[in-house]
Amino acid sequence: IEVLPSPPFALGKKKGDDSARAAGSPMAEDSGAILRHISSLKDMLDKVNEEIEQNIQRTRETESEIVKHSETEKDYLVKESELMKGVSVAEFELDGLMQVEAAGTDSLKAMEGNLEFRKATLNAIRKLFYDKMERFIAESKDFQVNMLGGSNEDLLLLLKERDSLENESENLRMKINAIQSSLKEYIAEILEEVNVENSGK
Numbered sequence: 001i002e003v004l005p006s007p008p009f010a011l012g013k014k015k016g017d018d019s020a021r022a023a024g025s026p027m028a029e030d031s032g033a034i035l036r037h038i039s040s041l042k043d044m045l046d047k048v049n050e051e052i053e054q055n056i057q058r059t060r061e062t063e064s065e066i067v068k069h070s071e072t073e074k075d076y077l078v079k080e081s082e083l084m085k086g087v088s089v090a091e092f093e094l095d096g097l098m099q100v101e102a103a104g105t106d107s108l109k110a111m112e113g114n115l116e117f118r119k120a121t122l123n124a125i126r127k128l129f130y131d132k133m134e135r136f137i138a139e140s141k142d143f144q145v146n147m148l149g150g151s152n153e154d155l156l157l158l159l160k161e162r163d164s165l166e167n168e169s170e171n172l173r174m175k176i177n178a179i180q181s182s183l184k185e186y187i188a189e190i191l192e193e194v195n196v197e198n199s200g201k
Helices: 008-023 026-145 152-200
Strands: none
Touching (some): 026 152
């Protein structure tokens, strides 16, 4: 049996039918869905990459802030250390000033005691001098009253006593002048020391 070839129009019709079938086949629909899914995944991947970049940028900014805070903290620690040193130095100086003030107070009290002693000594010398002068004046008055009726011996005794009193009076004057001069120098020294201590504070 001889098989004859199919006519040309039949072949063309067959090709058209195959194309139509291919266009509407499930395989084409699956390919489109896959492409859409791939595009969606690509968009999601882009978003994820963008978020990752943003997170990296935030991380860098956070690290930069941490570094800045660390440097600031170091600066604060350095300043705190300097302040503590300053406080320690100030406390040391204050203790020194308090010790100097206490020593100055003790010295001033000792000077005041010495000054009071010298004043008391000067007052005692003045009282002794005035008492002897009053006694001499009284004896002189008695001598003037009894001069005509007295003896030469009494006169000589009175004259000797007068000379002795004058000598003693001169000695007392010299002692008083020496004590007054010493007191003036001592007071000047006290005032100078007080001024030096006040200026040092």
